[in-house]
Amino acid sequence: MRNRLLSAPCLSGVERDVLGEAIGPPKPVKAGADLKRQGEGGDELLIVTEGWACRHLVTRAGSRQIPTLLVAGDVANLDLLLFDRVEYGVTTLSKASVAALPKSLAVALAGEHPGIALAFSWLAMAENMALSVLALSLGRRSATQRLAHLLCELSVRLGAKDEHSVSFPFPLTQEQIGDALGLTSVHVNRVMRWLRSNNLIASADRVMVLPNVAELRRFAEFDRHYLGV
Amino acid sequence: MRNRLLSAPCLSGVERDVLGEAIGPPKPVKAGADLKRQGEGGDELLIVTEGWACRHLVTRAGSRQIPTLLVAGDVANLDLLLFDRVEYGVTTLSKASVAALPKSLAVALAGEHPGIALAFSWLAMAENMALSVLALSLGRRSATQRLAHLLCELSVRLGAKDEHSVSFPFPLTQEQIGDALGLTSVHVNRVMRWLRSNNLIASADRVMVLPNVAELRRFAEFDRHYLGV
DNA sequence: CGGTTCGTTGAGGCCCATCAATCTATGTGG
DNA sequence: CCACATAGATTGATGGGCCTCAACGAACCG
Numbered sequence: 196m197r198n199r200l201l202s203a204p205c206l207s208g209v210e211r212d213v214l215g216e217a218i219g220p221p222k223p224v225k226a227g228a229d230l231k232r233q234g235e236g237g238d239e240l241l242i243v244t245e246g247w248a249c250r251h252l253v254t255r256a257g258s259r260q261i262p263t264l265l266v267a268g269d270v271a272n273l274d275l276l277l278f279d280r281v282e283y284g285v286t287t288l289s290k291a292s293v294a295a296l297p298k299s300l301a302v303a304l305a306g307e308h309p310g311i312a313l314a315f316s317w318l319a320m321a322e323n324m325a326l327s328v329l330a331l332s333l334g335r336r337s338a339t340q341r342l343a344h345l346l347c348e349l350s351v352r353l354g355a356k357d358e359h360s361v362s363f364p365f366p367l368t369q370e371q372i373g374d375a376l377g378l379t380s381v382h383v384n385r386v387m388r389w390l391r392s393n394n395l396i397a398s399a400d401r402v403m404v405l406p407n408v409a410e411l412r413r414f415a416e417f418d419r420h421y422l423g424v
Numbered sequence: 425m426r427n428r429l430l431s432a433p434c435l436s437g438v439e440r441d442v443l444g445e446a447i448g449p450p451k452p453v454k455a456g457a458d459l460k461r462q463g464e465g466g467d468e469l470l471i472v473t474e475g476w477a478c479r480h481l482v483t484r485a486g487s488r489q490i491p492t493l494l495v496a497g498d499v500a501n502l503d504l505l506l507f508d509r510v511e512y513g514v515t516t517l518s519k520a521s522v523a524a525l526p527k528s529l530a531v532a533l534a535g536e537h538p539g540i541a542l543a544f545s546w547l548a549m550a551e552n553m554a555l556s557v558l559a560l561s562l563g564r565r566s567a568t569q570r571l572a573h574l575l576c577e578l579s580v581r582l583g584a585k586d587e588h589s590v591s592f593p594f595p596l597t598q599e600q601i602g603d604a605l606g607l608t609s610v611h612v613n614r615v616m617r618w619l620r621s622n623n624l625i626a627s628a629d630r631v632m633v634l635p636n637v638a639e640l641r642r643f644a645e646f647d648r649h650y651l652g653v
Numbered sequence: 654c655g656g657t658t659c660g661t662t663g664a665g666g667c668c669c670a671t672c673a674a675t676c677t678a679t680g681t682g683g
Numbered sequence: 684c685c686a687c688a689t690a691g692a693t694t695g696a697t698g699g700g701c702c703t704c705a706a707c708g709a710a711c712c713g
Binding site: 204205234254255259281283329331421 | 433434463479483484487488492502503505507511512534535536538541542545546548550552553557559560562563564565605606645647649
């Protein structure tokens with residue numbers, strides 16, 4: 196089972212085990228469940244073990260932005276470790292399973308094991324790079340490139356084999372995609388049509404197919420280095 | 425002298441001193457100097473002690489995005505601590521002074537002092553929240569709100585007194601502002617004109633004046649909580 | 654079978670980019 | 684000290700990418 200936190204390179208074998216055992220058992224959650232409201236606190240880190248979730252922010256007018264999509268193995272609210280409140284909400288986007296790591300326990304472990312403290316840093320810095328690349332997308336890329344780039348990123352994060360053609364489960368609605376890309380669902384639809392008609396994607400039922408990953412990456416100017424992989 | 429890293433709440437007094445003494449002396453740098461190229465490595469953390477700098481990414485077509493403006497006290501390339509290469513460039517935007525903290529020394533200190541390791545985490549997570557809020561701006565806010573929000577953020581980060589009217593040094597060109605907001609310099613100019621004609625800003629020579637901070641914040645939907653202050 | 658969510662498509666309009674010109678400020682060399 | 688070059692600010696005209704509004708179809712579900 197993939198776990199982004201446990202895969203930090205700065206963890207020793209012992210530390211990895213200790214940290215792994217501190218994480219509670221996964222619990223099933225419905226789609227569309229608000230795990231955390233924007234600005235709330237809480238006393239446990241949430242780890243998505245199955246399905247999809249996201250962090251999101253909302254303007255007063257009600258439009259939503261998803262800075263981070265969360266897939267199996269991702270930590271939802273890492274910031275909570277060192278901040279009392281967290282400025283984003285966490286919501287499931289599909290049926291999912293979520294495990295908890297008590298904040299106090301995480302802090303204690305970080306104090307005892309330097310490698311665990313570094314693992315938290317590592318994860319935070321990795322998210323940092325991803326968010327910087329997102330800023331480039333949102334600020335400077337066309338809608339088409341933005342979507343293409345997101346799909347390239349997800350194919351890597353979901354561990355798809357690096358072959359000519361790639362496919363992975365993809366349960367998001369076009370509205371949710373739009374919220375991740377700063378677009379409306381209507382425009383996401385048109386952009387997907389364009390990518391499909393150019394054989395860069397071939398979505399089926401809840402499954403995304405990238406028939407020619409190399410070309411899609413070239414088109415999106417995707418460079419996987421920023422994912423820390 | 426403000427220092428973002430040393431102001432982490434998880435540092436003990438001793439740790440703060442130890443970390444402070446590990447940082448080298450500030451060295452003067454010209455405006456527009458490339459301290460680090462996109463994708464480069466390096467063996468020292470850079471800390472801006474005076475003037476302005478930025479992290480930036482560039483598309484193949486050459487358009488630039490600045491995810492983070494760096495002012496006095498900010499760490500430029502924190503990610504370097506745990507990653508071999510860093511996916512953004514660092515450039516000064518004005519005449520500046522920059523101090524260095526050797527990477528190996530920083531890692532060693534983090535290993536000996538849990539509080540120092542947590543301070544790195546703290547800073548990374550704080551940047552994380554700022555980047556998430558940036559994503560909301562870039563994805564969902566109008567150009568005018570984006571600029572207003574940036575100015576509100578800078579007034580807080582530069583430590584301006586929280587009075588009815590606020591002013592702070594502001595040496596950026598309109599092109600650099602555009603790169604931070606995902607806009608062209610031409611449009612930045614028009615947006616500034618609009619804000620000026622509505623008495624929300626009153627820029628003088630290299631100095632930004634916010635005559636009515638409360639109203640500007642309301643307009644920008646600015647909530648300083650995300651800055652971890 | 655009716656209701657709801659999501660995908661799809663069209664028409665029209667606005668925000669912001671693009672291209673281009675002018676103006677000012679700053680500095681530089683003769 | 685002036686002529687000139689350069690960078691940045693300002694303004695106009697035009698166009699396009701994406702939003703908004705609206706309608707309809709398709710899939711799913713109780």
